[in-house]
Amino acid sequence: MYMNTKSDLNKTSNKVILIVILAVFASSNSVYCRESPFTKKGSGPKYWMAYEYCITNNVAIPEAVWKANIDWVADNLKPYGYDMVCNDGWVEGAQTINADGYITKYNDQWNMTFKEWADYVKSKGMKFGVYYNPLWLTKTAYNVNPYIKGTDIRVKSIQSPYHQMNDHLRWIDVNRRGAKEWIQGYVNYFKELGCEYLRIDFVSGYENNFGTERYQKALQWIAEAAGDDIFVSLVMSNSYNNAVSELPYADMIRVADDIYEGDWDFISNRRRGKYQRAWPSYGNLFDGFINYARLGGVGKMILDGDFMRMNMLANDHERRTGISLLAMTGAPMAVADQYYTIGNHLWVYQNEEINELGELGLVAKPIVADMFDTQNSSRFIGQLRNGDWVVGLFNRENVTLTRSIDFITELGLSSNSVIQVRDLWEKKNLGVMDNFSVELPPHACKILRIKHDSKRFQAECASFTGKVVN
Amino acid sequence: MRKLRLSFLIIFFITIGSCSKIESDPNPDTQDDQNLTDYNGTGYVSELNNIGAMVMFAIDVETSKSYDMDVRYKTNSEFKDATVTLYVNDVMIQNLTLPMSKNFRTINVTVPLTSGSNYIVLKTDTSDNGEYCLDYIELK
Numbered sequence: 001m002y003m004n005t006k007s008d009l010n011k012t013s014n015k016v017i018l019i020v021i022l023a024v025f026a027s028s029n030s031v032y033c034r035e036s037p038f039t040k041k042g043s044g045p046k047y048w049m050a051y052e053y054c055i056t057n058n059v060a061i062p063e064a065v066w067k068a069n070i071d072w073v074a075d076n077l078k079p080y081g082y083d084m085v086c087n088d089g090w091v092e093g094a095q096t097i098n099a100d101g102y103i104t105k106y107n108d109q110w111n112m113t114f115k116e117w118a119d120y121v122k123s124k125g126m127k128f129g130v131y132y133n134p135l136w137l138t139k140t141a142y143n144v145n146p147y148i149k150g151t152d153i154r155v156k157s158i159q160s161p162y163h164q165m166n167d168h169l170r171w172i173d174v175n176r177r178g179a180k181e182w183i184q185g186y187v188n189y190f191k192e193l194g195c196e197y198l199r200i201d202f203v204s205g206y207e208n209n210f211g212t213e214r215y216q217k218a219l220q221w222i223a224e225a226a227g228d229d230i231f232v233s234l235v236m237s238n239s240y241n242n243a244v245s246e247l248p249y250a251d252m253i254r255v256a257d258d259i260y261e262g263d264w265d266f267i268s269n270r271r272r273g274k275y276q277r278a279w280p281s282y283g284n285l286f287d288g289f290i291n292y293a294r295l296g297g298v299g300k301m302i303l304d305g306d307f308m309r310m311n312m313l314a315n316d317h318e319r320r321t322g323i324s325l326l327a328m329t330g331a332p333m334a335v336a337d338q339y340y341t342i343g344n345h346l347w348v349y350q351n352e353e354i355n356e357l358g359e360l361g362l363v364a365k366p367i368v369a370d371m372f373d374t375q376n377s378s379r380f381i382g383q384l385r386n387g388d389w390v391v392g393l394f395n396r397e398n399v400t401l402t403r404s405i406d407f408i409t410e411l412g413l414s415s416n417s418v419i420q421v422r423d424l425w426e427k428k429n430l431g432v433m434d435n436f437s438v439e440l441p442p443h444a445c446k447i448l449r450i451k452h453d454s455k456r457f458q459a460e461c462a463s464f465t466g467k468v469v470n
Numbered sequence: 471m472r473k474l475r476l477s478f479l480i481i482f483f484i485t486i487g488s489c490s491k492i493e494s495d496p497n498p499d500t501q502d503d504q505n506l507t508d509y510n511g512t513g514y515v516s517e518l519n520n521i522g523a524m525v526m527f528a529i530d531v532e533t534s535k536s537y538d539m540d541v542r543y544k545t546n547s548e549f550k551d552a553t554v555t556l557y558v559n560d561v562m563i564q565n566l567t568l569p570m571s572k573n574f575r576t577i578n579v580t581v582p583l584t585s586g587s588n589y590i591v592l593k594t595d596t597s598d599n600g601e602y603c604l605d606y607i608e609l610k
Contacts, residue, residue, distance in 0.1 A: 040589070042528065298528040299589065361528060367512050381512065385530035385587055412511035412606065455529070455609035458511040463526040466517035469509075469603070 033300045034223055038231050038251040042298035042361035042463075044332030045197065045231065047084035047129060048073040049307050052336040055260065060090040060107045065338070066117075072339035074124040080350045081359060082335060085121055086129030089201060092168035094138065100149040101141035101182075102189045103132070118194035129197030129231075134186035135206055135218055136169045149185040153178035163209040171206060174214045180221050187225035198226065201235040204279040208238075212245060219249035233304065233332075238278045243295055252302040252332065253295075255288030256280060259336065262309030264443060267322050268396045273371055285322075286396055289329045290377045293365040296330060297463025303329055307336035310345040317444035319348045320425055321394060324445050327354045328380045328392040330363035353424040354447065360384050364392060365461060367410070368470055376470075379403060381411065383461050389413075389450040395440035404437040407450060412458055419451040508574050509605045510542065518554070519546070519600035524593040527607060534584040540576040541566070541592070542605040548572045552602035557591040558582060566592070568602050578610075 033039050048069065053061040061069075070085050093107040104113045112120070118128040137159050145156045160173040172179050190198055200222070207215035219234075226232050234250045237243070246253050257280035259266050271283025275291070282288040285305045296303045305326050313319050326333045335349055349355075364382025371377055380392040389411050393403035407413045413434075421430040424447040430436070438446045460468045515525055531537070545552045545568055552568040558581050566579065581590060590607065594600030 297526070299526045299591075385528050387529075410512050456510075456606050457527045457529060457608070458606045459515040459525050459604040460511060460513040462515075463524075463528075464515045464518075464604075465520070465523045466515045466525070468513045469516050470513040 033247055034232070034249055034251055036226075036231075036251055037228050039299055039302065042302070042363045043330035043358045044252055044302045044304065045084050045127075045129075046077075046080075046082040046333040046355065046358060047086055047127075047197070048077060048082060048335045049086050049088055050336075051088040051259070051307055052262075052309055052338050052341065054088050054090045058090075060093050060109075061087070063107075063110045063112065066106075067120075069339050070121060070124065070126075073335075074126060076346055077335060077349055078124070078126055080352065081355045082333070082349065083125070084127040084129050084197060086197060086199060087131050088199075089131060091132060092166065094132075095140040095168070097138060097141050097144065097146075098189075099146060100185065100189070101137070101144065101146045101155045102186055103138060114190075114195070115193045122194060127196045128194055129199060130190050130193070130195045131199040131201065132186075132190070133200045133202060134183045134190075134198075134222060135172055135174075135200075136165060137172050137182075139168050139170070142170060148178045148182050151178050151181050153181070155182070158182055160210070165202065165205065171209065173210065174217045174221070183218060183221045184225035187222055187230065191225075191229050195230060197231040197233065198222075199233045199235060203234050204236045204238045207245070208278075212240070216245045216249075219245065223249035235304075236279045239281065239292075240277070243301060247295070247301055250301065252304045253292075254280070254304045254306060255292040255331075256282045256285050256305065259306045259309060262307075262312035262336065264314060264318055266306075267313075267318065267325070268443070285325055286378075286394075287371050289325065289331070290366045290369055290371045293329075293369045294467070296365070297363045298361055300463045303331050305329070305331040307334040309336050309341075310348050311337050311341045311343055315443070316348075317441055319345060321443055321445040323348050323351075324354060324392055324425075324447050325380075325394070327357045328362065328364040328382065328390065328447070330358065330361065333358055351425065351427075353422075353427060353449070357384075357390060357424075362390055363463075364390055369468065375403075379405060381405070381461060383457055387452065387455050387457065389448075389452070391436075391448045391450065393438060393440065393446045393448075395442060395444050398442045400439055400441050402437060402439050403446070404435065405448075406435040407452075408434050411450070412456060413450075413452050414454065417452045417454050419453055422449045422451075423447070424449055510574075511606065514544075514574075514603050514605045516603040518592075518594055518602060518604065521594055521596055521598075521600075523600055524591050525604050527590045529583070529588050529590060529609070530586060531583045531588065531609070532585055536580050536582050538610040539579050539581050539590075540606075540608040540610065541568075541579060542574055542576045542607070543568050543602045544572065544574045544605075545570045546601040546603070550599075550601065552600065553598040554592050554600055554602060555595045555598055556581070557589075557593060559584070559589055565597070574605050576608075581609075583609075 050061045094103045096105045121128040158172045158176040158179045233252045295301045364380040366377040367379045368376035378394040556563045
């Protein structure tokens with residue numbers, strides 16, 4: 001950072017004061033969410049994501065593979081509610097730009113533009129999502145240096161001279177004149193393409209390089225432009241101070257590190273029990289969902305567990321647990337398997353009763369949000385809007401364990417109020433009971449839906465800004 | 471400019487100091503009883519006294535009408551009522567007074583709900599003290 005003059009020092013100290021004030025007032029919990037139809041629903045989308053090809057081959061997905069996947073998703077997953085597709089990173093090769101400097105294709109080697117692909121996806125009855133960060137400026141846009149749309153300002157002037165994403169992508173500085181028009185123009189451009197989901201990656205990189213104040217400003221502008229038309233998904237956010245920067249402006253944040261290999265390590269073991277202040281705070285899905293549970297809920301933040309790669313999990317217990325954890329917590333149910341890697345595991349994504357939980361906006365929470373209380377943090381409970389309880393009993397450990405739930409003392413139901421208990425994986429009614437107990441093999445789960453005759457809604461399972469006392 | 475900034479800092483820290491005093495009030499009568507066990511379910515929600523603090527319930531009903539609703543709560547103080555504001559679908563319904571109670575108890579209110587999804591919010595507005603803990607709500 002350049003601070004050579006007294007004027008710079010004065011400006012800097014004023015900013016420090018402002019940040020301190022913002023931080024203090026932010027900690028008062030006065031801001032609780034971005035107002036959008038997405039946060040009001042509570043749970044994330046069901047979609048297919050290109051990630052697996054890219055991470056496996058470390059290149060952008062070829063257009064033919066992309067198309068084959070879209071067709072496969074439309075035929076096999078869309079009937080089960082997976083109604084969106086999205087490209088992933090490896091976007092350095094997206095250097096083809098329009099007159100305003102915005103990228104028109106996922107990769108220069110592709111024939112079809114984003115617009116053409118959006119139209120194709122819609123012709124299949126699905127939505128189109130885009131992975132990109134509107135705070136980026138391509139090398140091509142920098143060299144061509146067009147005017148920022150609606151201004152007399154050249155694109156080059158908003159680039160930060162001090163921070164680059166990499167050789168192909170440069171960060172823009174939101175404090176430069178024209179930055180707001182560039183960012184909001186980019187979001188509006190994606191909107192005009194027909195994009196309904198914007199996955200914005202490397203946001204911690206922006207906050208780390210430019211500071212929280214400028215990061216918040218960028219998020220605010222993005223949210224303003226997105227409105228109710230585009231789902232704002234943030235990836236790699238630091239989420240400092242209970243995500244005070246992200247809560248007002250994002251629909252969704254990630255709770256744990258990238259999926260990478262997609263095995264049990266990602267679901268439960270990676271850096272288990274370890275927290276770090278900056279991204280990624282947690283190494284595995286369970287730890288992430290347990291510790292971020294306080295931020296999730298209808299009208300608050302949707303918690304993102306990245307994707308699933310069913311073909312990389314060791315057995316069906318792990319597969320059921322992986323998708324169930326996403327369905328229970330209201331996370332997006334995102335498929336990264338490809339049409340040629342899914343093998344005979346498609347059934348995991350095709351359980352209508354599990355999928356319905358997301359449709360109904362379920363956001364369940366661990367009974368105790370303490371990852372060191374292995375029993376109670378492996379039991380998730382939540383209520384549907386009609387009052388039904390959904391209970392997820394999980395075994396993260398490598399030995400068989402008994403997991404139980406008492407409907408009277410733990411769910412607060414009256415004796416004899418239970419109408420039916422249903423096992424959502426076995427798809428069987430279990431009858432009427434006051435409690436349930438099961439032996440779970442290593443990495444297995446049991447998901448129950450309990451119908452009852454009361455309309456009692458527990459505060460600890462609602463959305464809130466305070467703290468749960470158990 | 472420097473004087474202005476200094477004055478601003480002084481006012482700022484006095485303000486923060488006042489807030490801190492409220493947040494860390496040593497009076498045990500205003501402290502949330504963390505050992506309370508007569509709650510229903512697995513727990514209850516506390517620390518709702520900050521302005522803007524809220525608990526939101528998403529609830530579906532089949533029929534549009536006014537519903538009787540129980541609110542089960544306890545106050546943080548044995549000697550002072552709590553106040554909170556009730557909203558339904560972003561419309562303020564009423565300012566609720568929660569009579570002081572060391573133990574959990576219920577009061578009954580009426581809420582107008584429409585068929586389909588409804589959002590019932592108990593929010594601590596600027597005029598509220600929010601000195602309560604919430605156990606559950608129940609439509610009758």
